[in-house]
Amino acid sequence: MKPDRPPRPLDDLERLLLRQSFRLPPREWRDAILNDVRSFAPAPAAQPASARLKPASLLRLLRALGGSAWSAAIAAWLLVVALNHYASPSRSLDRPPMPPLAPATVADLRQQRLELMAALNAEPVFAPSQPASPRRPSAALPPTRHRRHLA
Amino acid sequence: MPPGDIEDLYDAHAPALFAFLLNFTRDESDTRDALQELFRRLAARPSLLAGVRDARGFLLRLAHNLAVDGIRRRDARRRAHDALAAQPAELFAPSTNPTDEDLRALITEALDELPPDQRVVLQLKLWEDLTFDAIAHVLDIPLNTAASRYRYAMDKLRARLRPLHDALR
Numbered sequence: 001m002k003p004d005r006p007p008r009p010l011d012d013l014e015r016l017l018l019r020q021s022f023r024l025p026p027r028e029w030r031d032a033i034l035n036d037v038r039s040f041a042p043a044p045a046a047q048p049a050s051a052r053l054k055p056a057s058l059l060r061l062l063r064a065l066g067g068s069a070w071s072a073a074i075a076a077w078l079l080v081v082a083l084n085h086y087a088s089p090s091r092s093l094d095r096p097p098m099p100p101l102a103p104a105t106v107a108d109l110r111q112q113r114l115e116l117m118a119a120l121n122a123e124p125v126f127a128p129s130q131p132a133s134p135r136r137p138s139a140a141l142p143p144t145r146h147r148r149h150l151a
Numbered sequence: 152m153p154p155g156d157i158e159d160l161y162d163a164h165a166p167a168l169f170a171f172l173l174n175f176t177r178d179e180s181d182t183r184d185a186l187q188e189l190f191r192r193l194a195a196r197p198s199l200l201a202g203v204r205d206a207r208g209f210l211l212r213l214a215h216n217l218a219v220d221g222i223r224r225r226d227a228r229r230r231a232h233d234a235l236a237a238q239p240a241e242l243f244a245p246s247t248n249p250t251d252e253d254l255r256a257l258i259t260e261a262l263d264e265l266p267p268d269q270r271v272v273l274q275l276k277l278w279e280d281l282t283f284d285a286i287a288h289v290l291d292i293p294l295n296t297a298a299s300r301y302r303y304a305m306d307k308l309r310a311r312l313r314p315l316h317d318a319l320r
Contacts, residue, residue, distance in 0.1 A: 013309055018277055020255055021244045022170035025186070030161060033187050037157055037194040 157194050164207060167279060168214050174242060174262070175271045176218050181225070185217040205285070211275065212289040254315070261311040269304035276301050 010018065101109075165186065172182040189210065193199055203209045242262065243255045262270055268290075275281045275289060286297040 013305065013312065014277060016254075016315075017258065017273075017308070020258060022166070022278065023173070023241060023244050024166050025169035029183060029186070030165070033165075033190055034158060034161060036187060037190045040191045041157075041194045042197075 156197075157190060160193060160200075160206075161190060164210050167207065168210060170242075170278065171211055171271065171274055172214055172218055174274050175215070175267055176222065177263070177267075181218065181221050185214055185221055188217050188221075189214055207279070208281065208285050208289055211279065211281075212291070215271065215290055257312065257315060261308050264311065265304050265307060269300045269307075272297055272300040273304040273308075 168186055168189065169182060172185050173179065176182050176185070192213070199213075200206060200209065242259050246252050246255065262273075265273070271290065272286055275286045276283070281289065283294050283297045283301070286292075286301075287294040290297065292300075
């Protein structure tokens with residue numbers, strides 16, 4: 001910024017003009033303007049800053065994150081997914097099969113079953129199932145995928 | 152911004168902003184609108200003045216921009232300027248001395264005849280005591296333009312008020 005020249009003395013006309021004082025704003029303007037302005041003042045922050053994030057500012061924030069921040073976020077996400085996967089109950093299905101029972105154990109179990117049937121004098125509870133009537137495949141429907149595989 | 156702060160701002164700057172706007176627009180309604188909008192913006196965004204070293208210069212610039220926007224909205228620029236030059240306005244404070252009243256009436260008429268661009272430069276230079284550099288910043292014009300507008304304005308006033316000027320010598 002270039003400095004102005006040293007101020008020169010005012011001439012007569014400038015001094016004459018300078019002696020004139022401007023009007024003041026009407027008094028009623030003050031209250032009217034200040035009352036109006038109060039309705040435009042931002043409300044005090046009652047909610048956390050995170051809740052006041054606008055979409056545009058959130059987008060700017062995400063853009064502003066550097067590559068390392070994104071890498072850290074992705075790594076944390078992968079860790080959560082992995083932990084969730086290993087902690088889920090379905091993982092029990094993937095466990096290796098149990099070792100085969102010892103022959104003595106099998107024999108014991110057979111013996112217990114025979115004793116139980118004898119004790120109950122077991123008769124079949126359910127009627128023997130009827131052989132299923134052969135169903136003609138519907139001509140209108142294509143064979144299921146399972147049948148296609150079997151064919 | 153706490154209510155007390157905006158009131159303090161109003162008391163400190165409204166008289167100068169009012170005179171500046173009235174001298175520029177020559178219309179009390181436009182002056183009021185611009186002044187009100189200015190303080191609305193200050194209240195809505197208190198951070199506007201954060202880090203501002205020269206609050207008066209900043210507010211004058213904001214006032215000028217708002218007045219220009221208001222004029223643009225109201226009418227086409229040329230018609231607005233014609234209207235500004237034509238509208239009388241009571242610019243100066245009333246005086247009980249009839250001689251002073253006559254003098255002020257003459258000066259007001261002479262100022263009315265100036266283009267608004269020269270009028271505001273004259274006001275900022277004389278009554279606000281701004282440097283040409285500051286005036287250039289407030290009005291967003293080159294420094295040389297500010298200086299030349301002031302010179303043209305003073306030349307016109309001198310010619311217009313020559314009888315009075317000579318009588319006062």
